[in-house]
Amino acid sequence: QVQLQESGPGLVKPSETLSLTCTVSGGSISSGSYYWSWIRQPPGKGLEWIGYIYYSGSTNYKPSLKSRVTISVDTSKNQFSLKVTSVTAADTAVYYCARALYDSSGYFLFIDIWGQGTMVSVSS
Amino acid sequence: DIVMTQSPDSLAVSLGERATINCKSSQSVLYSSNNKNYLAWYQQKPGQPPKLLIYWASTRESGVPDRFSGSGSGTDFTLTISTLQAEDVAVYFCQQYYSTPITFGPGTKVDIK
Numbered sequence: 001q002v003q004l005q006e007s008g009p010g011l012v013k014p015s016e017t018l019s020l021t022c023t024v025s026g027g028s029i030s031s032g033s034y035y036w037s038w039i040r041q042p043p044g045k046g047l048e049w050i051g052y053i054y055y056s057g058s059t060n061y062k063p064s065l066k067s068r069v070t071i072s073v074d075t076s077k078n079q080f081s082l083k084v085t086s087v088t089a090a091d092t093a094v095y096y097c098a099r100a101l102y103d104s105s106g107y108f109l110f111i112d113i114w115g116q117g118t119m120v121s122v123s124s
Numbered sequence: 125d126i127v128m129t130q131s132p133d134s135l136a137v138s139l140g141e142r143a144t145i146n147c148k149s150s151q152s153v154l155y156s157s158n159n160k161n162y163l164a165w166y167q168q169k170p171g172q173p174p175k176l177l178i179y180w181a182s183t184r185e186s187g188v189p190d191r192f193s194g195s196g197s198g199t200d201f202t203l204t205i206s207t208l209q210a211e212d213v214a215v216y217f218c219q220q221y222y223s224t225p226i227t228f229g230p231g232t233k234v235d236i237k
Contacts, residue, residue, distance in 0.1 A: 047174065047217060049226040062225040096173055109221050110164035112185070114173035 002027040004097050004115035012091075012122050018084040022097030022115060029078050030055040035100045035108055036080045038071060040093040041117070048093075052100060052108060053080055060108070087122045094119050126150050126220050128229035136237040143205040145232045147218035152198045155222065162222035165194055165203045168231075169214045177216075178203065210236060 008020035022036070029036060035052040042048075051061035053071045061069050065084070073080040084091055099113040127150040137143045153162045161181035166174035176185045178194035181201055191206040205212055213236060218229040 046230045047219075047228040049224075049228070060224055064225075098173075107162075107221070108224060108226060109162075110176060110179040110219065111166075111174070112176050114175070117173050 002099065002113055004099065004113060006095060006097050006115045006118040008118060008120070010119055010121060012087055012120060013124050014088055014122055015086055018082070018087050018091060018120055018122070020082045020095055020097075020118065020120070022080050022082075024078045024080075024099075028075075029073065029080065030075045033101065035060075035102050036071075036073065037098045037100050037108075037111065038082045039096045039098055039111070039114075040091075041096070042090075042093045050082065089122050092120065092122045125225055126153065126223060126227050128218055128220055128227050130216075130218060130229040130232050132232060133230075134233040134235065136235045137205075137208045138237045139210065140207050141237075143208050143212070143234055145203040145216050145234070147196075147201040147203070147229050149199045149201075149220050149222075151222075153220045153222035154198050161197055161201070162220055163194075163196070163201050164219045164221065165192075166217045166219065167212075167214045168217065174217060205234070208234070208236070 003025045005023050012018045037052040038050040053059045053073050068085045070083045094117040096117045097115040098111045100111045101109040129148045131146045163181040165178040168174040182194045193204050195202050215231040215233050217231050
């Protein structure tokens, strides 16, 4: 069965760039029918959708984060990645990578598989 | 953005009793062309990622116990746990996927009374 695993630094300094990678195992990221997504959850708070990428490289970002966020895919490694620039304390959160289904019109649907999450703290 | 609200913020229910969680969207998430509600429910236990319970507002994900059920349409939705078990202690989130940005409700914490 498909599993997702996040990796990356747990501590990032303010104004620097947060970089995370999600490795997909048990299935191919290029198989189609899925959007590969990033969601974050500040400590003790709710879930915030960051954006997604299709294996072809097409992306969709949350507008309020779009200027600072880049999601990319490396199909040869079966991985997708997240970069958030100019981070502040407000970016401190557990970051989840996840797989979402999409329908025949390309609509992002629900998330059926989540990674375990990785905590990223922004602090000097 | 579609704003999702949930009520109550938390509730405590006796084992074997019913738990009811409400979710409201700021605009309808019913897509008229296919008559489907673009609404999902997730369960998140401490230290774990969310787990998909319900999609299309009322379709149970494979492997989810049938004591979990979803109902509602348009802007008002309900997740019901018919007979609360100890393992159901968790935070429950609703999510709309009618339009991007995808948005989640703030969560409802369910505890044992």
